[in-house]
Amino acid sequence: MLKHSETTNWWGKMEIIEFGLERIQSLYENTVEYNLSDSGVHPYSLREFLTPDQIEEMLDLEIGYGWTNGTVELRNSIARLYKGRNQDNVIVTNGSAEANFLMVMSLLNPGDELIVFVPNYLQIWGWAKSLGIKVVEVELREDQSWQPDLDELAKAVTLKTKMITICHPNNPSGSIMDEASMIKLVEFARSRDLYLHGDEVYKGSELSGVESPSFADLYDKAIVTSGLSKALALPGLRIGWLVGPTDFIYKAWQCKDYTSITTNTVSEYVADIALQPQKRAEILSRSRRILNENVALLGGWLETNANLFSSILPKAGGMAFVRYNMDINSTDLVHKLREERSIMLVPGDVYGKDGYIRLGVGAPKDHIEAGLSHLSDFARSNF
Ligand SMILES: Cc1ncc(COP(=O)(O)O)c(C=O)c1O
Structure with a gap:
């Protein structure tokens, strides 16, 4: 048994x-x-996105399971978007939605506390609460230009806090932090040895053209969710990813054995094209x-x-x-x-x-x- x-x-x-x-x-x-x-x-559309040669190549793909954590090529292409990360710091997921789901499942346990800046997309908030994890909200306020208030954050931390999560750039306000503020948040997490999770699916869409750094570039204990659905305008591919410490990524991979096993071969092929620097x-x-x-x-x-x-x-x-x-x-x-x-x-x-x-x-x-x-x-x- x-x-x-x-x-x-x-x-x-x-x-x-x-x-x-x-x-x-x-x-x-x-x-x-x-x-x-x-x-x-x-x-x-696929037709406007791919060249005729790429469409031909796609037709010859073998529709197998591939690598259940994402092809080596795709994981390398994703890792290159972050400083000092390699394929073992990456797992490819079905949308950033699965990435967020796996993150909660592989990192948090009942008894842990999770600090969530709100408003945000609320997937992590709702799923963590559903699992019986204590979720502590810290408000982003319009009269503070939707920027995190570190004094409020300090009041929310307890000995049980395991992670802070922030959606950056923010859904729904579209606000962004400047790099100095991101570093302050990182230092806050570092000084308390907390994981810092950034849902960065809107990164790259900054209207100014200046792309924000990733929390993964600034902190070794950062975990980042991202994907192709928003800034990269390819939501139907359902390609997302997690970037983080290798032991965490391995746990997320174990968890994915229970969710979807793998993503799909065709989407991974197109995703790798999307992530080549020029494209x-x-x-x-x-x-x-x-x-x-x-x-x-x-x-x-x-x-x-x-x-x-x-x-x-x-x-x-x-x-x-x-x-x-x-x-x-x-x-x-x-x-x-x-x-x-x-x-x-x-x-x-x-x-x-x-x-x-x-x-x-x-x-x-x-x-x-x-x-x-x-x-x-x-x-x-x-x-
Ligand atoms: C902040 C954020 N994260 C994750 C998701 C999930 O997106 P997807 O699974 O399409 O990548 C969304 C969708 O709206 C979102 O706004």
């Missing part, structure tokens, strides 16, 4: 917390004419062009509608977090816009921040124009 330890018995008591953000998108994003709920940059630079330049154009559009719209809407415009990422001045709950507002105008936005409620809506700025310009015009029209006629 197989043996298992007592500590695995928590499964029976587990209550999975609904992932509000993903649930509302899954239900409605494909039912509307103008989907502005996405947080990434409008995706490529990556080309993709990021397309992303920044789209985002800069749309953020300028949003900026103009906010000026015109300043009595109803305000936002600190994003510095990176495919979304803006917009505060509205109307007497309506954010989920109700999103459903009304969906039903009456066929526009899909994300309600602030799913971030625990009613009074805000998240608006994608990576969609085609005509979608954003239509979305904004419906939104202001709806607001003016109803409030």
